[in-house]
Amino acid sequence: MVGMARAATTSDAFNAIAEPQRRDILALLRAGERPVTDLAQQLGMSQPQASKHLRVLREVGLVRFRGEGKQRLYGLDARGLRPIHEWVGGFERFWNESFDRLDSYVQDLKQTRQGE
Amino acid sequence: MVGMARAATTSDAFNAIAEPQRRDILALLRAGERPVTDLAQQLGMSQPQASKHLRVLREVGLVRFRGEGKQRLYGLDARGLRPIHEWVGGFERFWNESFDRLDSYVQDLKQTRQGE
DNA sequence: CCATCATATTCCGATAACGGAATATGACAA
DNA sequence: TTGTCATATTCCGTTATCGGAATATGATGG
Structure with missing residues (x-):
């Protein structure tokens, strides 16, 4: 083993908010809960990208979701900030x-x- | 070209402070200016690593340096925070x-x- | 100039991260 | 069940990033 790679990154809030699109998501969620598609559309990103970013945010605890029909309403959990x-x-x-x-x-x- | 990679990152302060060792450097510099070797030693990192992290911090404007003899005294410029x-x-x-x-x-x- | 100390850079390998496209899962309704 | 809508995941290619080792640059003093 010659080169040891970098340590895990996206696993904490500092890294989560290092990504501009994720900051945009968080900012948007201040206005209230929103389904994934809404977020994707309002921020001009694809649905998969939105889902991926939301996953990161969820893993570090900055957002949570609540099932509402076939949608998932994502909401802010700012305590990690x-x-x-x-x-x-x-x-x-x-x-x-x-x-x-x-x-x-x-x-x-x-x-x-x-x-x- | 099939896969477009992520956008530039280390080019802003959010990313600069996403790296724990760089946060450590900034925290240490609150106590005053220090040469590279001091920082490396106190934080248990190699001199090249310290230099590289300082480069990132310098490029986003969070630190500056001043030549003092053959040393470079790095100091905090917290305005970017x-x-x-x-x-x-x-x-x-x-x-x-x-x-x-x-x-x-x-x-x-x-x-x-x-x-x- | 030469030697030395301090710092920066380069080269490398490993891996993480992003975006896009395609596909899979899940929940509901008829 | 089947169909449909909403969301998640997987696969892929590209690039960023980190650490280590070796080397290069730079400044100083003799």
Whole structure:
């Protein structure tokens, strides 16, 4: 075995929301439960793609569904977003502080030439 | 061309922080600037891996560096985390509501404003 | 220049992830 | 049951991504 591949990814909320279409799904679901076909249509994706994304979201616990006739009404379960909000919030003071120092620092960098 | 692959990913902050080791790097940098080797050692990763992760973080603007002797001191630039915080924050009321009340809340939403 | 330390890049193999198309499953109704 | 609608899964091809190892680049001091 020469190359060890990356660790599992889609298995947590951070990765689930890394995909733009999945973010779109979550955003849409704030307005209420919706069947798969509705989501697919409103977001301009195929039904299989919608189902696949919903599967990922379901596996990380960000959505749930409820059978309603032959449809499945998918709904938001935003509790899994809370840890993310908290983690990112841990950096709040770093973007909130008046960054006189940072700004001048960045200017400085531009002169010195930063990579790429 | 039969199968079209996924869209670019590591090119935005959402994907950058989807990787646990990169989150660790960012968390460490809250304590101040650090050279690559320090980061690698403290996080138990190889130097090339640290460099690669730093490259991703640099490309999405979450870190910057400053040459100090033969070292490169990497520092946090958390401004790119703000949009993420805001996006996730848009779901705050949904994880604050308990589930029984969530349904009625959604009903409420539908009456109040029908938009997106 | 040369040696050395710090960092970046390249090459590689394995695997995960995405999109599309086709197909399978499931639930209902007649 | 059969038919139909809604959804899920499977198969396929392409590309992204990660880790490791080796190597290349870069800066500094003598």
